[in-house]
Amino acid sequence: MAAPETENKYAIHEAARDGRTQVVESLLNANPKLDKVVDQDERLAIHWACAFNHLDIVKLLASTRSFDPDVQDGSGWTPLMIASSLKENSGEVVVELLLSKEADPKIVTNTGATALHFAVSKGNLEICKILLEHGASARTKDKRGQLPIHRAAAVGSVPILKLLVENKSPVNATDMDGMTPLHHAISEGHAHVAVELLKAGAEIDKKDRDGRLAIECAPDNKVRSYIVKAAEREGIELD
Incomplete structure (x- = not known):
């Protein structure tokens, strides 16, 4: 006895999530x-295949005649x-x-976030390189006013x-809280990141929305002391 249609409605999504390539292929052959079916998360099967890094299923879905590489889910x-x-x-090959x-x-x-924002947030250096080589911009701000460099x-x-x-990212851009990348690094x-930003031209006199200098955001004296001493070695004055 066949299962009710409601139970089978998202079968391809489940198969894509679970890495069952043959099931995905059979379902596509049948229909x-x-x-193009959207599930309760407003995702297609391709979104789930990517989320669980099932390369063979991504290849299969990407080879369909109607494949749209830029299809967006509900978010x-x-x-x-x-x-x-x-x-x-781990998603480098899929990327x-x-x-x-x-x-x-x-x-x-x-x-307002881009693929580069997400790759940066996860510390995916290789993927960042690939995205930038394919036209990603280091100058795009999300709705919080953050560039990838803030992340x-x-x-x-x-x-x-x-x-x-x-790749020409601004070093001193502020987000909606008035925080520069230097503020974020020190906070x-x-x-070590704060020192690199200072060497790249980060301005020390910029204040956030609460009137704090970046150095004032240091969580403890150890962090503050490291930055001050390293800046001195680089000939950068923090006062």
Whole structure:
């Protein structure tokens, strides 16, 4: 006895999530339009395949005639964004595949974030490089006014910070809280990142919305002392 239609409605999404390639293929052969079915999370099967890093299923879905590499879910996430946000650069191959299908790295979510914002947040240096090579911008602000470099400073990644600076990211841009990347780096205790920002031209006299200088955001004297001493060695005055 066949299961009710409601139980089978999202079968392709479940198969894509679970990595069952043959099931996805069989479902598509039976009904090619299933790749356009939106589930309760407003996602297509391709979104779930990317979220769980099932490369074979991504390849299968990306080879359909009607494949749209820039399709967005209910939050505005594209498959590229999802793959870019997987931990430890694990989505790199999927990212490259989607870009080969002309996925657009400049698209933004409902919160204004790009694939680059997400890759930076997860510390995915290699994916950041790939996205920038394919036209991603280091100068796009999300709706909180944050550039990818704000996120690099907050997560404490010097390599990504340097990469973004090389790609013309503003160093002294402020977000909606008036915080510069330097404010974020120091607030999170990333003294080494703060020093790199100072070397890149970060301004020390900018105040956030609460009137605080970046150095005043240091969580403890150890972080503050490290920054002050390192700045002195670089010939940068903080006073």
